[in-house]
Amino acid sequence: xxxxxxxxxxxxxxxxxxxxxxxxxxxxxxxxxxxxxxxxxxxxxxxxxxxxxxxxxxxxxxxxxxxxxxxxxxxxxxxxxxxxxxxxxxxxxxxxxxxxxxxxxxxxxxxxxxxxxxxxxxxxxxxxxxxxxxxxxxxxxxxxxxxxxxxxxxxxxxxxxxxxxxxxxxxxxxxxxxxxxxxxxxxxxxxxxxxxxxxxxxxxxxxxxxxxxxxxxxxxxxxxxxxxxxxxxxxxxxxxxxxxxxxxxxxxxxxxxxxxxxxxxxxxxxxxxxxxxxxxxxxxxxxxxxxxxxxxxxxxxxxxxxxxxxxxxxxxxxxxxxxxxxxxxxxxxxxxxxxxxxxxxxxxxxxxxxxxxxxxxxxxxxxxxxxxxxxxxxxxxxxxxxxxxxxxxxxxxxxxxxxxxxxxxxxxxxxxxxxxxxxxxxxxxxxxxxxxxxxxxxxxxxxxxxxxxxxxxxxxxxxxxxxxxxxxxxxxxxxxxxxxxxxxxxxxxxxxxxxxxxxxxxxxxxxxxxxxxxxxxxxxx
Amino acid sequence: xxxxxxxxxxxxxxxxxxxxxxxxxxxxxxxxxxxxxxxxxxxxxxxxxxxxxxxxxxxxxxxxxxxxxxxxxxxxxxxxxxxxxxxxxxxxxxxxxxxxxxxxxxxxxxxxxxxxxxxxxxxxxxxxxxxxxxxxxxxxxxxxxxxxxxxxxxxxxxxxxxxxxxxxxxxxxxxxxxxxxxxxxxxxxxxxxxxxxxxxxxxxxxxxxxxxxxxxxxxxxxxxxxxxxxxxxxxxxxxxxxxxxxxxxxxxxxxxxxxxxxxxxxxxxxxxxxxxxxxxxxxxxxxxxxxxxxxxxxxxxxxxxxxxxxxxxxxxxxxxxxxxxxxxxxxxxxxxxxxxxxxxxxxxxxxxxxxxxxxxxxxxxxxxxxxxxxxxxxxxxxxxxxxxxxxxxxxxxxxxxxxxxxxxxxxxxxxxxxxxxxxxxxxxxxxxxxxxxx
Numbered sequence: 001x002x003x004x005x006x007x008x009x010x011x012x013x014x015x016x017x018x019x020x021x022x023x024x025x026x027x028x029x030x031x032x033x034x035x036x037x038x039x040x041x042x043x044x045x046x047x048x049x050x051x052x053x054x055x056x057x058x059x060x061x062x063x064x065x066x067x068x069x070x071x072x073x074x075x076x077x078x079x080x081x082x083x084x085x086x087x088x089x090x091x092x093x094x095x096x097x098x099x100x101x102x103x104x105x106x107x108x109x110x111x112x113x114x115x116x117x118x119x120x121x122x123x124x125x126x127x128x129x130x131x132x133x134x135x136x137x138x139x140x141x142x143x144x145x146x147x148x149x150x151x152x153x154x155x156x157x158x159x160x161x162x163x164x165x166x167x168x169x170x171x172x173x174x175x176x177x178x179x180x181x182x183x184x185x186x187x188x189x190x191x192x193x194x195x196x197x198x199x200x201x202x203x204x205x206x207x208x209x210x211x212x213x214x215x216x217x218x219x220x221x222x223x224x225x226x227x228x229x230x231x232x233x234x235x236x237x238x239x240x241x242x243x244x245x246x247x248x249x250x251x252x253x254x255x256x257x258x259x260x261x262x263x264x265x266x267x268x269x270x271x272x273x274x275x276x277x278x279x280x281x282x283x284x285x286x287x288x289x290x291x292x293x294x295x296x297x298x299x300x301x302x303x304x305x306x307x308x309x310x311x312x313x314x315x316x317x318x319x320x321x322x323x324x325x326x327x328x329x330x331x332x333x334x335x336x337x338x339x340x341x342x343x344x345x346x347x348x349x350x351x352x353x354x355x356x357x358x359x360x361x362x363x364x365x366x367x368x369x370x371x372x373x374x375x376x377x378x379x380x381x382x383x384x385x386x387x388x389x390x391x392x393x394x395x396x397x398x399x400x401x402x403x404x405x406x407x408x409x410x411x412x413x414x415x416x417x418x419x420x421x422x423x424x425x426x427x428x429x430x431x432x433x434x435x436x437x438x439x440x441x442x443x444x445x446x447x448x449x450x451x452x453x454x455x456x457x458x459x460x461x462x463x464x465x466x467x468x469x470x471x472x473x474x475x476x477x478x479x480x481x482x483x484x485x486x487x488x489x490x491x492x493x494x495x496x497x498x499x500x501x502x503x504x505x506x507x508x509x510x511x512x513x514x515x516x517x518x519x520x521x522x523x524x525x
Numbered sequence: 526x527x528x529x530x531x532x533x534x535x536x537x538x539x540x541x542x543x544x545x546x547x548x549x550x551x552x553x554x555x556x557x558x559x560x561x562x563x564x565x566x567x568x569x570x571x572x573x574x575x576x577x578x579x580x581x582x583x584x585x586x587x588x589x590x591x592x593x594x595x596x597x598x599x600x601x602x603x604x605x606x607x608x609x610x611x612x613x614x615x616x617x618x619x620x621x622x623x624x625x626x627x628x629x630x631x632x633x634x635x636x637x638x639x640x641x642x643x644x645x646x647x648x649x650x651x652x653x654x655x656x657x658x659x660x661x662x663x664x665x666x667x668x669x670x671x672x673x674x675x676x677x678x679x680x681x682x683x684x685x686x687x688x689x690x691x692x693x694x695x696x697x698x699x700x701x702x703x704x705x706x707x708x709x710x711x712x713x714x715x716x717x718x719x720x721x722x723x724x725x726x727x728x729x730x731x732x733x734x735x736x737x738x739x740x741x742x743x744x745x746x747x748x749x750x751x752x753x754x755x756x757x758x759x760x761x762x763x764x765x766x767x768x769x770x771x772x773x774x775x776x777x778x779x780x781x782x783x784x785x786x787x788x789x790x791x792x793x794x795x796x797x798x799x800x801x802x803x804x805x806x807x808x809x810x811x812x813x814x815x816x817x818x819x820x821x822x823x824x825x826x827x828x829x830x831x832x833x834x835x836x837x838x839x840x841x842x843x844x845x846x847x848x849x850x851x852x853x854x855x856x857x858x859x860x861x862x863x864x865x866x867x868x869x870x871x872x873x874x875x876x877x878x879x880x881x882x883x884x885x886x887x888x889x890x891x892x893x894x895x896x897x898x899x900x901x902x903x904x905x906x907x908x909x910x911x912x913x914x915x916x917x918x919x920x921x922x923x924x925x926x927x928x929x930x931x932x933x934x935x936x937x938x939x940x941x942x943x944x945x946x947x948x949x950x951x952x953x954x955x956x957x958x959x960x961x962x963x
Contacts, residue, residue: 114574422904424879439894442861452885454904457876463887464901469894 073130079103082230085130089199089233092206102219102229109223115386116415116447117355119328127293129231129264188246194239195250198266201237208239212270216299216336216363224295224330224357228264232297235266240275240306249505251280265296271306273339278309280508292317294353295330304339304366309347311504313512316352323382326354333360337369337395345372346389347503349512354383359417361390364398364426371400374500378516379412379444388418388435388449393426393459402433405497408444415447422459429459437467438496440489490516529585530564536591537674551645551654552676559658559673566667573666578852578884579794579823581668584738584766589708592621592701594678599701599732603628606730608695608758610945614726615694621701622709622739623678635688636723641712644681649716653681656746657714660772663798663827668768672710672742679712686718686748693724693943698741700765703733708740715745719777722752726946729790731765736791742770749777749803756946757795760788760953763818770796778805784940785812785841786950787822788957794823801828801835801863812841813937815957816849823852828870830863837867842937843874844930845881846961853885855900861892870900875907875933877961927962931955 073084082103086096111122188195194205202209219229240246271277281298294316300308310333319326329352335344346360362371373389391400400420408414416435423429437446448465470492478488493516494501504512537560541553568585569576599620608614615636618628624640631638645653658673684690700709717723731737747753753773761767767790773781787793799808814822828837843851853872874883887900907929915925934954941947 437889437891439891439896442864442894444894445890445892447891448887448889448900450887450902452902452904453882454874454876454884455882457879457881457906459876459904460906461904462901463885463903465887465889465899467889467891467896467898469896 072128075128076125077127077129077231081129085231085233088130089202091199091202094206094210095202098214098219099230102226103231105220106223106226106230109226111223115357115417116413116449117357117384117386119355119384122293122328124227130233191244191247192241193244193246194237196237198232198235198237198268201268205237205239208270209237209268212268212299212301214299216301216334217297217332222332225297225332228266228295228297228332232264232266235268235296237267238269238277238279240269240271240277242272243274244272245275246277249278249280251282263292263294263296267296267298269298269300269308269310271300271302271308271342273303274305276307278311278505280311280313280505282313282315282508292326293328293330296332298331298333298360300335300344302335302337302339302342302344302369305341306339307343307345308335309345309505310335310360311508312346312348312350313504313508313515314348314350314352314356315515317354318352318381318383319354321381323354326383327352328355329353329358330355331358333358334363334390335361335371336363337366337371337398339366339369340395341368342366343370343372345370345374345503347374347500348376348387349500349504349508349515350375350377350385350387351515353385356383356385356387358387359390361392361419362400363392363394364400364429365394367395368397369395370398373400373402373404374503375404376407376497376500376512376516377404377414378407379409379414381410381412383410383412385413386415386417388416390419391421391431393420393422393429393431396425396427397429398426399430400432402431402435403499404433404435405500406435406437406446407440407493407496408437408446409440411443413445413447415449416465417449417451419451419453420461420463421453422456422461424455426456427458429456429461431459431461431463433463435465436496437465438493439467439469530567533671533674534560534564540675540677551650552642552657555654555657556674556676559661559670559676562661563667563670563674566665566670569666569668575664575666575825575854578850579792579821581768581792581794584736584792587706587736589738590705591675592623592707592709594621594623599699600628602730602732603697603699606697606699606728608726608728608946609949610693610943611695613692615690615692617680617682617694617696619680619696619698619709619711621699621707622711624680624711624713632692633690635685636690636694637683637685639681639683641676641679641681641714644714649681649683652716652746653714656716656744656774659744659746659774660742660770660796660798663772663800663829664770664796668740669742669770669796672712672740672770675710676712679714682713682715684715684717684721684723684751687720688718689722690724693726693946696725696727698727698729698739700729700731700737700739701733702731702735702737702765704735706735707737709737711739711741713743715743717745717747717751717753717779719748720750721748724754724756724943726756726758726943728758729761729765729767729769731762734764736764737766739765739767739769741768742772744772745774747773747775747777747779747781749779751777751779753779753781754942755781755783756941756943757783757785758788758946758950759786759790759793759795761790761793763789763820764791766790766792768794768796770798772796772798772800773808774800775802775806775808777803779803779807781806781808782940782942783808783810784937785810785824786937786941786953787812787814787816787824788953789816789818790820790822792821792823795825797824797826799826799828799837800831801837802831804832804834806832806835808835808837809940810837810839810841811937811940813843813934814841814851815844815934815954816851817846817957817961819848821850821852823854825852825854825856827856827858828868829858829860830866830868831860833862833864833866835863835866835868837869839870840936841872842933843872843883844877844933845874845883846877848878848880850881851883851885853883853902854888855886856888856890857898857900859889859891859893859896859898864893864895866893866896866898868896868898872902873933874902874904875930876904877906923963927958930958930962
């Protein structure tokens with residue numbers, strides 16, 4: 001495909017920063033143009049199919065496999081595997097105990113059945129729980145990184161060196177569970193910011209890990225969180241010291257690579273008093289036949305006057321048009337506004353995965369704290385998403401805002417499930433929730449399950465939801481002005497999701513918009 | 526839990542083996558199925574998604590008696606609870622779950638009233654067989670099954686094709702708890718014929734001081750071009766608990782208008798199902814709950830759009846004072862073929878005290894794309910600015926609050942169409958307001 005070809009050859013272009021920047025913009029434009037043209041062709045050929053079905057026929061554009069020698073554990077899960085993972089990572093005794101405790105608790109738990117998703121039973125003994133790309137020495141610079149691996153990132157459009165110079169983003173790249181390259185580390189460490197892989201943090205900052213790990217998501221929290229605690233292979237740790245404003249966006253690239261490997265990430269971000277950090281997480285994964293399990297845990301802690309902004313773009317392999325394969329994404333994300341005036345903001349753009357089970361939540365413990373949740377979830381073909389948020393109002397004058405935009409196409413199902421809980425002591429709590437659904441096609445479903453629990457009479461809670469489709473009059477209006485139907489749909493969908501897209505940091509906004517266009521081009525309501 | 530089921534099994538076996546029971550195999554079979562379902566599901570706990578916020582298990586801790594079909598003397602009590610306008614109305618009286626024909630007065634000849642046993646044995650046998658227990662398709666819990674399992678002494682109402690019942694039908698559900706704690710289970714099946722019209726008004730009253738539990742189920746089947754207005758008024762004693770299920774099946778293009786007013790009770794749970802099984806059906810669901818003390822009010826509604834081109838509008842408002850707790854759970858289903866559905870839902874709550882709480886869950890499940898659906902809900906207090914406006918004009922704070930809550934409730938009250946009932950409910954609300962605010 002033309003699109004991939006261009007990206008692969010990007011390295012040839014002279015790396016003058018202005019040129020590269022301009023080139024990046026041109027590339028996106030050309031790529032989108034090419035896709036549109038291709039779509040026109042396919043539309044012509046496949047008579048009798050509705051434009052929506054044509055949209056469904058769009059191929060997954062990031063599907064490729066990188067051949068890296070994996071260093072895997074045998075299939076299955078047992079105490080021995082937990083010990084193997086722990087030993088493999090040279091973990092101290094307390095960490096092994098912590099994992100075993102989680103594993104033993106997990107054995108007693110049952111897989112949750114309440115979500116509005118259907119999938120064949122997962123055989124937890126048929127999964128490889130650990131696989132690390134072979135990497136003998138810790139690289140000092142990016143040049144030492146396996147060239148094969150670097151090409152993978154270039155295909156994904158985030159070559160480390162380019163980003164390092166061009167966008168000022170420090171990237172902690174995670175391929176198959178082990179961190180392989182960390183840039184900007186020195187600049188960050190001068191400010192006292194710790195940004196490293198979780199395994200490194202366990203070795204070098206055990207006191208911080210002991211104090212904060214599983215303080216927001218206890219190992220007994222839920223089935224998938226317990227599983228994650230038992231077998232998590234790596235993840236990112238970020239610590240912002242008192243009063244420091246992190247000068248750049250921090251980002252991690254997650255990527256599932258070796259076949260049959262579950263990805264179990266664990267991320268912990270601690271923002272001390274008066275600090276600020278914006279963290280980006282983006283995901284793409286290669287094509288797979290078998291379902292892959294992903295059970296990540298993300299914990300955020302914000303102390304007095306601190307602010308954490310966490311953004312996600314998730315574009316994992318959603319399975320083929322018949323609903324075979326695809327990633328099972330069971331994620332527990334939770335933040336706590338521990339101190340006064342603290343703020344946690346979640347932004348997510350979910351376009352991938354066969355199954356998404358994800359509820360980024362905020363515990364508003366500190367007085368005057370603020371929690372935000374902005375989400376765009378797109379489901380197509382046989383994808384199923386059950387996603388939303390939880391806002392727990394505990395402190396006084398706490399505020400939360402929820403904006404969720406669900407877009408369903410094909411035969412997919414998209415559910416919003418949210419909880420707003422106002423505690424008895426949460427005086428003057430304020431919540432506003434809005435969840436809108438857009439249906440493209442008559443075989444898909446949109447569902448909303450909002451739970452609102454108010455225990456305090458000074459609280460003001462508002463919730464509103466609408467469901468609609470793209471009107472023929474809207475399309476006609478665009479056509480009339482010379483905008484073709486595909487572009488019109490992209491325009492309307494982008495407008496529908498704009499409130500959320502605006503929350504994304506600049507670095508992500510372009511990629512996210514592109515993802516939306518790829519997922520839904522050709523759809524007409 | 527097992528004790529309860531075993532205990533009920535004894536009663537059930539006695540009911541099934543009674544001589545009158547065997548003669549009507551239709552009812553016996555329905556009961557048997559329902560009892561099997563009840564034994565399997567038991568009393569719902571908080572783990573049951575539909576009973577998450579309403580704990581009903583404690584009601585069964587009391588030794589609830591299965592009442593016999595005796596005739597307690599309650600004429601005097603009935604006089605006291607008669608609704609205004611009864612002189613012209615048709616009155617149906619249930620005592621402890623049994624339809625009592627001697628206390629009932631049927632004034633309209635077009636209204637056919639039979640006991641469930643008579644209906645199941647006679648010309649309505651097929652109808653009863655088909656529709657009795659239709660609500661269990663939507664309510665998969667032991668409480669609904671329990672009522673069906675003990676279906677006896679219920680009533681079957683039929684409004685014949687083309688008939689408009691001139692006088693409203695008042696239904697009194699009386700539970701006599703003077704001697705013991707009673708489990709009363711009134712049951713009715715209503716058939717509204719083609720192009721027929723009726724107004725139904727239901728109330729609930731408990732006599733005596735024992736903790737009683739009324740588990741009522743009413744199923745209404747509406748044919749083409751029929752029109753039903755249904756009013757439910759709950760202002761029972763503070764120790765009386767109630768689960769009231771009303772299930773409307775609109776099998777032809779028809780119009781439904783319901784208003785549910787809940788003012789008192791220990792635990793009150795209303796299940797209102799509206800199944801739009803034909804094109805161009807219209808349904809309006811209104812509700813007002815105004816609770817104080819320690820009462821718990823739970824409104825569960827289901828609007829199921831099965832066929833295209835239906836319209837439904839739902840508005841529930843709640844005022845909660847003292848330690849009262851409220852629950853609203855509104856579900857709208859839009860089935861894949863139900864294109865051009867318009868469905869609206871709104872729930873608004875005002876909390877008047879620190880200890881009052883509300884749980885609301887407006888839920889949409891949509892499988893069709895050409896639809897207009899929206900829902901919204903709010904929880905808050907009286908608007909400070911509006912209060913200030915009134916006070917700046919010399920109105921005392923209490924009166925200002927009184928006026929504002931009354932206005933809040935008026936949105937629902939204006940949908941009560943029969944004049945005597947409207948006046949009656951307005952009066953009740955004013956008395957409550959005087960008690961809570963002034």
